[in-house]
Amino acid sequence: MTAAAEPIAPSRRTLWRARLATLALFFVCGAALGVWAAHIPLLKSGLALDDSTLGLVMLAMGIGAVVAMPCSGALIHRFGAVAVSIASGLAIAVALALPPHMPDPVTLGLSAFLLGLSLGGIDIAMNAHAAAVEKAFGRPIMSSIHAFFSIGGLFGAAGAAGLVGLAVGAKLGMGAGGAVVALIVLAAARFLAFEDRPETEGGHGLRLPSRAVLLLGLLTVCSFLCEGAMMEWSALFLRDVAGASLGLAAAGYAAFSATMTIGRLLGDRFVEALGPARAVQLSGAVAAVSLLVVTFAPNPWVAFAGILAAGLGFANIVPPLFSAATRAPGVAPAAALAMVASMGYSGGLLGPPAIGFLSDAFGLRFGFGLLVVAAAIVALFARRTISPPSPRP
Template identity: 40%
Template structure:
């Protein structure tokens, strides 16, 4: 197993953990008879944990290196993903999500830092294909959750089986990760404010990940409560969305080399906004599934492009740079869904999800401002380099 394949395996594990969890959200909402607003508050707990832990994880990567932090975070993810599903009370669901969010945040920063090191060593774009592993894992985890629902399995049993399989996979990958980002020990820089370039990348990442988070937490509920889809079809909605992300990321590196990161980001933003608007206006489960696939295709390469740019900035170490972009993006990924819940309680879920359309259009308009003069090197092209300015 090569270093790149082993690193892709880390992304698969993290994506599958999130995928199998979100497949259980509609069932948990029904089991406790929770309103959209209350469900939003519960999901907010995971957001808080991620926002707090991501900067700490960035420092841990700078001090200890990316590989050990990534593996430790992966083990923690596999343990904590069962907690919110096993919880007998909504308060304990929230507590389980705090622990799951913390574990996922630590793994996320470390595995992206490891990916940046591999990209630098290979001297060609690879981050989209690494993130394709995350999307593939998310689709597989969500599909496993949907299959368990269709077979009548208890959600806790389904999640435990998925976690056990992922543990074997993680152990195999951990042996072949090799060297990643440098462990600086006590010489690692302390917390500092992000540079202007990193801050811009962080803002774009927030807008992009807001859509990812909303599709993760609300697409199944939208299919179930607003479109009248079956329980199995609602559980499969996130698998369809992440299927689109997987396809987009598998071809993303090749497209990046041809047209450059700015044009790729702009095209993805347009492909996000248009089918999302069609899905919300159409009001049909049959129409919603292909639209979810296209939305996944549209958002696929935004996060890999921005993480890669943050990890290559000369004025910031990879761990803290990625942590700054990741923590801000996580606000969109995890704070966005509770906001959708609050808006849905005040209006309706379709209207609440409609705010994602102008968010995608904002990425389309701001993408060019993230491009600066392209420095010489094999990772650049005539279209500019995200985050270099």
Template identity: 40%
Template sequence: MNAPPVGIEARWAVSALFFANGLVVGGWAPKLPAMMARLGIGESTAGLLVLALGVGSICLMPVFGALVARRGSAHAARLAAVLFAPSLIWISLAPSVWTVAAAVLLFGGLIGGMDVAMNANAVAVERARRRAIMSSCHGFWSLGGVAGAGAGGMLIQTLGETGHAVLVTLAVAAILAWALPRLLRDPPGAEHVHQPLRLPRRPLPYLIGLMALASMIPEGAILDWAAVYLQREMGAPLSLAGWGFAACAATMAVMRFLGDGLRRRLGAVRTLRLSSVLAMAGLALAGLAPSAAVAIAGFAVAGIGIANMVPIAFSAAGNLPGLAQGIGLSVVTTMGYSGILLAPGTIGFLAEGMSFSTIFIGLSLLLLIPLLLSRLASNADFEGGG
């Protein structure tokens, strides 16, 4: 059996998977209004379709975690990526609300499954190369998302919904044709092959999952509610309100490409602590801001902090001793991404009785959880950082 590649190709191959995943997910964003027009549905039905995407994601994450444990992350990533690539075509061709719902449910499941598998492969590359790469992998996902969302609306206008889906699928297929043969092959260790696949009985994976959950809820809150906050409570025009999330997303993308070097210098624990404090300060600044411009600056600072918290949690989860490969990571990813699902509705409910200013200040206090649990990130170190 050939030795698995541990060189630069394996590192760029898994980065390409993150970019391809982000490209398709970004392409979904402008597809939603086009799909609503095609099917003649309103916001409430569209909201249920978005919920179906999230439910599918959470349902298949543990399944692919088990597949990683049994067959290795490269095998799971190949399967998920090949099934995932044409997802936008299925959704575009589905003729009714119910068939679209089924396609979106499967689309969400494959997003979640591919997410677990490619994060597990990134952990395997980190372990093999003894270098942190997880933050930049998530940076490549952000680039793919920006490219998919940015070009998607124009392509749908020019080529139509199906033409856009076919073009995105061809682009992703080309990326996968290069990347999949070059993924790090990581068959599970003999001690884990016959280990029963069950939820971990010790608390450590769930504590790291709680850390990821607390880190992802503010990100989801800024995505869904920053513009509403800036408009309703700050009096910002719509043209300015969108800059709340844009500022956060921009600083997150930059910091994800800088994050691996930062983690190598400071160690995972100190990087997580610094990130938590910055994110808390940014959210508090946004909540206490006297003007829209100051609030946007607060969201930008929050993005600097949030950027590397989840990648560090995922690295730590993928390196937990004594767990079958993929099991700890599937627990943490499922708990973390449930924050993106739970945050919008919960915050919308809370906003009926309190201001968004108070909510963002409260979210800054939520980040005390990863700050207090930061010592658990020590498993994410590869070069002796502390």
């Protein structure tokens, strides 16, 4: 009998091309959200929506993303992460152009659902592919890849805001955004693949989570809950609780996002030096202490400094957790990642309303105390939850 040929390891040049193409996908995902966010005021005024109706439209988008994630895991198992990434990226381009053409709130909500569906699909696929590229590199690269999501959001929002300022209208602005997304996805498509076939071991994508996946998902819920709450509530906390000026309060989430992006750009070396479990443990501890400072800050500047530090703390929690999900025993990498991400994004979706209910009942300071507990859970359980990566060949 003739022995099966060993697979040929990809060259470093091929790996770097795959890495850069994966960065482009993360950039596209963030940029699409930035374009969407910048046009929300125009969409609201165009259909004369009240705040509650607009909130339902945004909820439809979040539901679409959460619905897509487990399905994406099954599709990746069948077709591979590269194919699902490209298809989802092109779907984002189409879905991004649709909302300004919708004639009423119902169809606007449907278009938002489709955009969320596309974003949820690419989220799992590009993270699964990034984890495969990271495994081939033999060292952590997930944090810096995730940084390009934030960078894409900055460029997408800034570019769209410029078009809004020029009064080109939502149809042209969001259409142009969709066209740019399609061009970037098509340019990256030819460089994504670096293996002859995708990894599909471990079963199909739709199944109940194992204990290891469930624990990773719970830590991801804690992180996304905090990140979502910072996006929705940090400005209000600075203004109403810490007594900050309007300008300082408005800069709160931007500062959090900036330090998170910096932390992720520098995070690969941090994770490599400490190992993923220790890195997440330390990151959770920094996040918990920082949020504790924010919660009991004696003045707005101390609260603002705590928000800056919290961004650094949360920077390197989710990327190592997503990488760890693809190493969960007995589960296909994409399936495990889909489960963990679905749990995490559900936490991000439900977290801000939960903080609102707690704030109404006990005050916003109490609500931020919940975030301290969530970050502390990450610090306490990271070491016993995250399995180490396989040794380099």
